[in-house]
Amino acid sequence: MAPQLDGYFKQVDLMADSFISRLRSAVAIPSVSADPDLRPKVVAMANFLEAELKALGASVEKRLPGKQPGHPNLDLPPILLGRYGNDAKKRTILVYGHYDVQPALKEDGWATEPFDLTVDEQDRMYGRGSTDDKGPVLGWINAIEAHQKAGVEFPVNLLMCFEGMEEYGSEGLDDIIKEEASKFFKDAEAVCISDNYWLGTEKPCLTYGLRGCSYYSLTVSGPAQDLHSGVFGGTVTEPMTDLVRLLATLVDNKGKIQIPGLNELVAPLTDEEKELYNDISFEMSDLFHSLGSETSIHLNKEDTLMARWRYPTLSIHGIEGAYSAPGAKTVIPAKVIGKFSIRTVPNMEPDKVDELVFKFVGAEWKKLSSNNTMKCELQHSGNWWVASPKHWNFSAASKAVERVFGVKPDLTREGGSIPVTLTFEQATGKNVLLLPMGSSTDAAHSINEKLDKRNYVEGTKLLGAYLHYVAEEAQV
Amino acid sequence: MAPQLDGYFKQVDLMADSFISRLRSAVAIPSVSADPDLRPKVVAMANFLEAELKALGASVEKRLPGKQPGHPNLDLPPILLGRYGNDAKKRTILVYGHYDVQPALKEDGWATEPFDLTVDEQDRMYGRGSTDDKGPVLGWINAIEAHQKAGVEFPVNLLMCFEGMEEYGSEGLDDIIKEEASKFFKDAEAVCISDNYWLGTEKPCLTYGLRGCSYYSLTVSGPAQDLHSGVFGGTVTEPMTDLVRLLATLVDNKGKIQIPGLNELVAPLTDEEKELYNDISFEMSDLFHSLGSETSIHLNKEDTLMARWRYPTLSIHGIEGAYSAPGAKTVIPAKVIGKFSIRTVPNMEPDKVDELVFKFVGAEWKKLSSNNTMKCELQHSGNWWVASPKHWNFSAASKAVERVFGVKPDLTREGGSIPVTLTFEQATGKNVLLLPMGSSTDAAHSINEKLDKRNYVEGTKLLGAYLHYVAEEAQV
């Protein structure tokens, strides 16, 4: 039986202004996790959420992950564990969000005060954290409140995990998720994370895959200190010459990785998977708009999306230790560290990727017969993630999108990584759904971050509707 | 007739402590030309020299080159033009030096206060500017004073040009040299510059050649702004991939420049020139000591010195716009600027070098068939310089070295450039000699800059002796 949602939807519309006020109060707290000086504001934001939840009858526990690594006197902010409802006859759904934000200064080029939510004539709500991730977090709270005011029974037991260090590496989160998997989270039957974005601006999406990332450094060193190119040029084997020659072997400018064996690790494209790309609402002009140029590798939508989502890529990020300032300096750098990373996809095992990278770089280094010293090291790696978009968690979300927006959602993957996704999947063993609220133009992490009023209000409806559908969806 | 120098030498020895005091007073003035806040100290240093010279009966004029480019309210320090002696029967010799110094802070790692001349047990005198170039500048003043005190007639008319912006591009100097060539400098018959270093620590040298430098930037751009490699990796043609591939084509790690036609511009090695290398006091261990490693390209002294002095070299200095900080950042840089330079030698015409570079880079770029944009530009260039070491200016200096140190000097060239050398040669049309005072271990431009007491005291004798020999040397 299709859930009865009209009363809830009407109530959300009635409360739209009050929900915007709630977002304004949240944005006003500059909970910047990267800035130790603003740590009290991150804590204040946790307290704000705790108070809002408790006022609605939810229970809230705090987990304190301890001190921040490298900062022996700086407490990490609490991880909030919330529960709303405890009815054994209902499904239990675990949702995640973060209440910290990226840094923001008016001087960076913001058109408005970043911590003062400002709504323009086109109902775009500008403010740091509006879309990433305060809007979505408040969406869950709004949903609870609207159910209460509308007198509609809340369809599930809702478990909430809200952290305050996401924008700074989610320090301390993994251990607590693993620990609580059999405790606070033990009843969870599915997980929903709202912390990414629609592919475009009109059509919602459900996200079922993320690429992993293996990040390497490639160090070439020789002389004990930087040298003057006039005095030593011609007499010393220059580390920079070796390094650019090594970096040039890794990938061609059409994106083809040159490391033997690497592309063979990629899961073959099935007809079924290929089908999924046809319907996706995406144009090459969207890509060109994001790039600010037409310098794409591929010429059509399908190849572009597959290159972004389901094929690996290798990017060279830069060189540490060489001359990087404007102007001209005649230095021979003594030790240079090239940085590159590979975005990984199913079925690339990170250990196998490392092995192939080290083997290839070692062989190319040998070809150079240099008397410098070379060292290739893994800096960090995170695995890719892919879920089945046919799981009941996804089909419920799909129905909710159709009900609220009148369209089937795009089924998307993302090129980047959201490491907590994999952590939740592995710790709980349950299906994880990424259900974004914001759109592709929201500029999370940039100046003038915004959330459209439509995305916030209809998004609140969507989160509530999702809970109704997921409560009823047959397990398949 | 060999000059009678014993009285002068004895006087220098007697006055050694007083000369060291003079150097201590000069080092105490932090005349850092790069720091606008210290500009009054640069002017104070000019005033100090002016007073010392006038006290000895020299006349001093000041030339003011105007405001510093880019600093409409900052006066460039004066260029001091000094004259000691005006006897039509004597030769007139023009000497050059600079009274400004590199920046220095104790925190940079100095063992002593950088602006407090500190003499250790081995008679090494530590202090910023001790060897570069206050010691040599004071050497000329010491020589005048010792002649007076010893009652020895000064053998030449001495013209002096002391500038205060050498460590910051010699702003304003060239125009004044050109203007004064037919005025203040018009009697000059030869030029002597003391602002470089011995090849080692024991044996003085005369320097007759310098390499030029043509510095290029290679810009590759595509997207309008930096991109996240997770989101855009695989979909965009990455400028960094193009750039490292281009840079890798320029030179191999044995120092061989890969630009067709470039090596063919180099003047062939004659037997006569080859001869000069045999006697030079230099060991591969000296190079290894300077490098702090044994990562040399060549295995013997002759090849190493020729590679440094008489063959071109290409160094890649770094990349602007890419990620250069420590740590790991997953950025796709939107616009990257590679910096490289070619040290040029006879007979490479700078214009021809530019032409070959642009042609080669353009052809390599075409091979990449990239949809990014590439631009290769000359940043600055300075021509090489080579003088005849058989000129009377050099033979006089050689005799002076033999007289003071008991050895024939090394005849050296340098890999770097001292642009003022070429300016003086071209403006006056006279032979220019580089006659260094300091040794290879003096660490000019580094922390713990020093000048050995021996180099200062015997160097003062050398400058005076040179003036005696150059006064008598037959023109050939």
Ligand SMILES: [Zn+2]
């Ligand atoms: Zn986020």
Ligand SMILES: [Zn+2]
């Ligand atoms: Zn974020």
Ligand SMILES: [Zn+2]
């Ligand atoms: Zn100097």
Ligand SMILES: [Zn+2]
């Ligand atoms: Zn210098």
